Amino acid sequence: MGKRSKVIEKDAVVIRFSGDSGDGMQLTGTLFSNTSALFGHDISTFPDYPAEIRAPQGTVGGVSGFQVHIGHKLINTPGDFTDILVAMNPAAIRANARWLRKGSTIIYDSDNFTEKSIQRAGYKADPFAEDKLDSMNLIAAPISTLVKEALKDMEIDPKTVLRTKNMFALGMVYWLFDSKLKYTEDFIEEKFGKKPLVAEANSKVLRAGYYYGETIEALTPSYRVDPAPIRKGTYRNINGNQATAWGVLAAAEKAGLKLFIGSYPITPATGVLEELALRKDMGVKSLQAEDEIAGICTSIGASFAGRMAVTSTSGPGLALKSEALNLAVMTELPLVVIDVQRGGPSTGLPTKTEQSDLWQALYGRNGESPVPVIAAGTPSDCFWFGFEAAKIAVEHMTPVILLTDSYLANGSEPWRIPSTKDLPPITVPYAVKTDKEFLAYERDPVTLARKWAIPGTPGLEHRVGGLEKTVKGSVSYTPENHEYMVKIRDEKVERIVKEVPDLKVLGKKTGDLLVIGWGSSYGHITTAVTELQQEGYAVSAAVFNYIRPLPKNTAKVFAGFDKLVVCELNTGQFANYLRMKHQKYTYNQYNKIQGLPFTVKEIKDYCVKLLKGKKNG
């Protein structure tokens, strides 16, 4: 490849691909991410797209973006601000202008900057002047024209020609990073294998974009990001939904159980069902149910019949499942309920992220309804917590809610592939036939879990159901029995605490401020706190994965700090939960309810304000 006049070496770069929802930006971003990961960068991605499949063209509401943060250092967030923006139209500029770092590079399809499309995006005449982006490194590329030119000798329809525009943009970005095209070319070949003309067109345009970058080289600097110092091993890219699905699958295998998933499609959780529906080769039985309620009810039936049962959903679906979830509480059957949270209430923001189902998970059911709640922190973390949710469910004979969210579900990161032999064992509390009468609600003295008697086993015939029962499994409305059963179901869930690992503190165990979070804020909180520590602040972080029960050492950790702040993407659900569970502490809150993850900057700014700028010593 040609000599490069100006190369910027960086530890980390944030690239955002942005265009109409039909422009193929999600694919473009994914291909770039995978190429970077293969090269050895650490990465973190953040797809951000509208709920409509094809939102009105050229409008800001219809902009679909895919942000990827690649680094020579370890990357924990998709990045606050963009270094390189690929904008397929003026609306993409408007949607992203405030997220551009000073001195960013903007590559844009100048063919799409017509008067009409500029006005459609809400500008008068000049997007760059109006959004004060003149000083950015602007690269105008007439992509539509260049694509038509590159493919003029091929016999393909004009629509297909224009659909390759994203590959041209991708080729240009690859040139900027001196990346290899092989991964993308292999992908194109596999995807369009049956349509060789389309495959050829895409490859051709990809290369055309790359060479165009070379041709206009004089105009622009290129980047070099060295590989990250990553631990040895075999890696793959994984997103949260895939990791969740594989985590429960790993637990089923470890427990010697076959998996069943009954689910109903709902954004952003559908990927879990889709992933498990593929796994018929591993004996996974999946059912796309007629509704959310049937999703959980078929899973409860499958659990009763002896399968590792899972149902996946998002907030509105969890609401529909709540009555049946209580049936699982009452029948004390193992069940994993995966709630991939999104912006609410009601239909809310289906494709955006939020942590606002916490109270629903903890309390959104009738009666006294104890359910363990755990939350994953990163996309690949979803594997461990999917496994953990299933392990708790089976060993403690209880439904478990696993909270992830849109940010984790769609975000991806490189993942060092574990070996299942390193996963902890799962002991299934099967009932066995003895000389004594089988009592359906007789409990293990340690865990208080009842035994799992699988239909088909001779001599263990029994009945379960939603009505209050005695130890024997007979229906009972006796006042004392009800109180006893309510308390023992609660105690059963509380006893899980024995297996909950201690809350980890990032940084010193004492200090001026502890930044508390839960679940998916992990990356932003830990990055912000690490930076604050480097800047000399006495700040530590503790991000919870176990919500109910809370880790044993929670109060001990809190006691080490002058101030506590709880950061979460809701109005303060976890902060209020902590106020109830650990009343002697004062909790500051930092909340964001914009359908977006935190930025590192806003967490840092809030902490500095809370500390009134006070540094160590």
Place this chain on the structure above:
Amino acid sequence: MAETNINHYAAKDFKSDQEVRWCPGCGDHGILASLQKTLAELDIPKEKYVFVSGIGCSSRLPYYMNTYGFHGIHGRAAAIATGIKIANPDLMVWEMTGDGDALAIGGNHYIHAIRRNIDIKIILFNNEIYGLTKGQYSPTSKKGLTTKTSPYGTIEEPFKIGELTIGANGRFFARTVDYNLQLSNEVYKEAAKFHGTAVVEVIQNCVIFNDGTHDAFTSKENRDDNTITLRHGEKMIFGKNRDKGIILKDLKLRVVKIGENGITEKDILTHDAHEPNPGIHYRLAGMSLPEYPVALGVIRAISAQTYDAAMMEQHERVQARSKIRTVDELLRSGSTWEVK
């Protein structure tokens, strides 16, 4: 019907130790007794049965059956039963439900279970009323019925269960009457042997809140003239004197008298429960007074692949193609890279 019954069960082997709590005189007692008799006569080990139910009087039945049992929540029995059957197709799954449970709150699960043809036996107790909540109208209550929630009479058209079932692509539909133990036993056995969703509507009397609602065709004086028991391969003849029959004329079922207007037995329709075209079964299932007798017996029974069998078959197909069997293999499938 010769039964081998290698397990030598008697009806009492299926009685649980729970005290039966239905009202004295309730039709449910008869349903329980004939089901227990049916199970004793089937050649299936007791531990293979699972009785699943929703909510309502009908749904208490699993407690009284000494088998595996699951008393679910209102309307969801079909979904729970579906999960059980898919999880373990070796089990024989019976769903106990009522007109409110299956057709109001559970209507969605009901039609989708039937559409999928999952191999479960649905016994639908139809008393045209909500009993456990003490007397409100149901989706099968006759139009105009006065109840606590329809003090001036209902203004809703009721569902006809047979039409709804066949409309949802039901492959098996039968009807029996709670007190008719012999017919019930016969129909339950047919349902048990059928592969697929088998719906049996049981005409059931609620002595407290809707007593006598079915009398027009179930009472001793009316039943011979106002019902017809259909059996595959037999002529559709009924009546106290066995002199009435059903013919198809001008695309319509008609009741005729043998010996009148030149009608002979030869003109009477022969019941073909195995005819795949649902047209005639739909009409037979929909027959009601005063124009027609109410059809009892197995009205429709056509064989088709069950959902659970199709799933097993698909699994085998995929397994023949894919090499992935373990999680370790799965995690390393697709594109991976080494960091050295």
